Amino acid sequence: MPDTPPARRGPYAKTAERRLEIIRTATAVFASYGYRGGSLRQIAAQLGLPLTTLMHHFPTKSALLEAVLDQEDAADPDAEGRARHDGFMPMVLGIVERNLGRRELVRMFSVVSAEATAPDHEAHEWLLRRYAAVTVDYGRMIAFDQAEGRIRSRRDPVQLAGLVVSAWEGVQIRWLADGTDPVAAMRTLLAALLDPAD
Template sequence: MRTRRGPYAKSAERRQQIVEQAYRAFATRGYHGSSLREIAAASGISLSNLQHHFATKEELLVTVLTRRDEQGHGAVSGRQGLPFREHVLAQAAANEGVPGLIALYSILSAEAVTQEHPGHAYFAERYEALREEYEAEFSTLRAQGRLRPGVEPALAATTVIALWEGVQLQWLYAPDRVDAGAALRAYLDLVIVPQADAL
């Protein structure tokens, strides 16, 4: 039994090592600026060995993006069920605590604007899902009397996403001077009525 599990465990460990090195490469040089050969060298293996685990760079990118999502969701595990405002602020703080997560997202989302980029569909679907999720949250707040007059849920959803990504990008340049959580809190406080005031 052990002899059968040994190679599997070693293979899984090798895949994880490759994904970690690809994560670092994509977060610093982007998808187009990174090569499988460089990632293989950083992983301490040959290119053919890497391609045994990931046949193409596109396949490796998808795995890295999946890993990024797992890290992002894992960073706020145990905080499910938080009100929308608090969840956004908790996620923003958690993102800053995961090394490379914001850089990876910022670089790849900018690169993936072109339709031929292998990450294009991932980001297009992600933005659509976020807009729908946040619009639903703002619509719920409006139904509860907690959205300030004149605020449209769809526009507020798009604005939160734009603000969040823009301020995170600035944070990459000046982490000691830019506070993404503070910027998001200020905007949300402009459009959301405190619960006590809505009663």
């Protein structure tokens, strides 16, 4: 039987690669200059692309920001499955460890989130939706662990989830600023807040 010729890389693969390249560069630019300080022209220049080529993929700066922010949400589709199997705390600590290798994305998210607290910011509604969704998701995971006896705290699981999210962001900023070990910090924080079973 003759060898099968290698599959050709079609235009869709090239388009997907180019979009990913743009998103990565935008992540670095927004991390360094903020959303309002970075520009499409600056991102195109770093890539050596004409501005029109970049805008073919992302016609507006807000569309590019949305794609950059969506990286964070798409990065961990099975968090709840892992939380049910291993427990909420190990799942969270696993994400913190993974983020050690995604410093630019974490920095960008921290910078843009701070900017997006302003009601007129393009990402403001996204930020509110994200906080609401993550708090509900984490509350459900905490409630499951409470029922399983893995978390002894009897406090409201959604309230606990909100505290975890808020504290986590502060821990990440300390890590970015002065190198504080985020895994050790989150382990201590989660233990104090959730009172896990031994």
